[in-house]
Amino acid sequence: MTVPQIKGYCPGALRPMQSGDGIVVRIRPFNGRLRRAQADGIATLAAAHGNGMIDLSSRGNLQIRGVTEATYPALIEGLRRMGLLDPDEAIESRRNIIVTPFWQTGGETEALAPALTEAISAADAPAIPGKFGFAIDTGRQPVLQTASADIRLERDAGGGLILVADGSDKGKAVSIETIIDEAMALARWFMETRTDQNRMAALLRDGAALPADHFIPRQKQTHVPAPGYTPLGAMVGLAFGQLPVKTLASLAKQGGLRMTPWRMLLVESARELPGVDGIITDPNDPLLRVIACTGAPRCAQGQAKTRPLARTLALHLKDGAFLHVSGCAKGCAHPKPTHLTVTATPDGLNLIRDGRADDAPDRAGMTPEEIIKAL
Template identity: 30%
Template sequence: MPARPDRDRDDACPGALRLHVADDGALARVRLPGGLLTAHQAAALADAAEALGDGHLDLTSRGNVQVRGLAETCGADLAARLRAAGLLPSDRHDRIRNIAASPLGDGRVQQWVRELDHLLCSGEPDLSGLSGRFLFGLDDGRGDIVALSPDVTLIASADGALLCHGPAGPGLHIADRDAPRAAALAAAGFLAAQRASGTRAWRLRELPAEHRPAPGDLARRLDAAGIPSRPVTVAVAPAPPPGPGVLPGPGGRPALSVAAPLGRLTTAQWRSLAGIADRYGDGGLRVTPWRGVIVPGLAPGADPQPPAALAQEAGLVTSAASAWHGAGACAGRPGCAKALADVRADAAAALASVRPGGPGVLPVYWSGCERRCGHPGGRWVDVLATGEGSYRVTVRDGLREAPSVTVTAAELAGAVAAARTTT
């Protein structure tokens, strides 16, 4: 994305305090750094969605949660509920708490998340000037978070951490204990570069190339803060996200990974997951940037099928063979005024009528308009509403795209199934 020096406004990303008004009511985005939640906090979100919203929780591509259908006058009530649950630690810094972290990592990365979030909220350094789109990525070394192209990336290594602006390139090796503070200082370096560029860049890739922070600049910034570093090459290959099912976890304790159908959960499904975490896991949940939830800490040696069966009974995606695995959609009608179709209803009808997918099937995303809000990265199937009951289906890969086909809603199932298995 090129730099945008002509911007005359801040980004309009919603938060827990700054609500976005949509056609179906106001929308609040609750930041969950690293996707980390306790069962108590999950219950508080369900209570808020039922009492104030439409009874659903939407998962975002940053591992955050959205509540829709809110009355414009409920802001104070919502904020009070979130503060009481520990989900709104700073009013001023609410929207900058965008931290994605490897959800299957051990406690090391999760500790980084907590320390970095504390620094963001403390104002030392003052990072309140970051946009609500700026992303910190904390990768345990497997490459799942690198694939999200963070603006500041920390990667766990055997003897410390690797730090860089962007997902790869020249970077710095630092001690494990310094990693969160160094990441915050790297974000401060971005803000300094933004000011020097004279642009209103929201993300690193929007800065003009000549103004992007260099590793030497970051090393000097860290040295001034008493953080030793040395230059390294950062080159961790992007990796696919964890799929649904029972997966290996640290310490020999498996984890249950589930996906939310089209990225949306009812409060009943959400509470079911919280109950599974309490009964079978360690009492916590991890919301992923791939619109899923992981229940970590299942008992080692215990039968993992009971919790998986409970999740499946709740209507959650528990197998990579499900046609719903890797499928997403924007809000569409009636929630969004720009949408040209009820994409969720059309997507659900198409997915319900095809056979299960399986490994190798491309992700697919339904969009109600050209903005394609929330679409995935990498290679994916773009299903775009064009109006008058038709959709354009295209396989996209970064800036490249395959020839598209235009079909009616009734023809979607076959066209999407064919596109998802394109080689």
């Protein structure tokens, strides 16, 4: 069996990653939002310096694919002029922040995102691991609890702000004035307490005890992300998080774009999206319940063309079931368990029920036709 190579870091713009279809350049939109001009500019740059395909990641970041060594400098200069780059690679690596897309103009969330960015960018900020991240989930109800994050800013049932370590069902009471400093203090606690753990939940699973002031019960998320209209604009889905440049440019004409970790975008103030190809607006579309990585040949470690397979399997998926199709055992697109996971190997497809891409398969070496029958 081929063992996938684990890079140990996520790509950035200043620290890109080589893949099967060229260099992958990841853009981390500041405060989880792109202005219309920025979104349109990214589409133009991706068309000129990449292969015309953009991915929306599970952390709400955009990845320009197919960049070459020759086109990379011009792409970076374009991103710099649009204000989409961090001052340096170290700050970029630390700035993993997911922001609820449902923030209101003038509200606390809008102020917290840049404040957290400033704190992470400070010279004395803790040197957290590259995949360690933050979630600003400070609406009335949590919506980001299924997204990958290690330190979470949430509200308790009474509306008070709490700071939560991922993996705990309780948080610490904080205020708008103290929450950023407390988040940095919790990050420092993680760095001082850990041994070889890179994620907060792993540290807590290994027995680390949080400070005694983490005792406020968390709310449980009931929000189910779906395409549709919201008071803030239109939520649209993207099959596998894939975004052709024409689709991004068309969406940019409709309004500013707020990122989500659900492979959806919130188009600000939009009430109609006429003629925008490449989006999902039907909340019952089965493609919304299918996750698939880039796969072969765009990923050098992919053992199969995952997305054509995922489109085929989606037609046979039972109501309510979620499917993850992974090109290798790394499971980059979805590291958590799923109802059904199909992992590509050199010897065929492995089917895993209620597990992750690297779990022991229920059945191994299957063909696509056998997978369809098993669904």
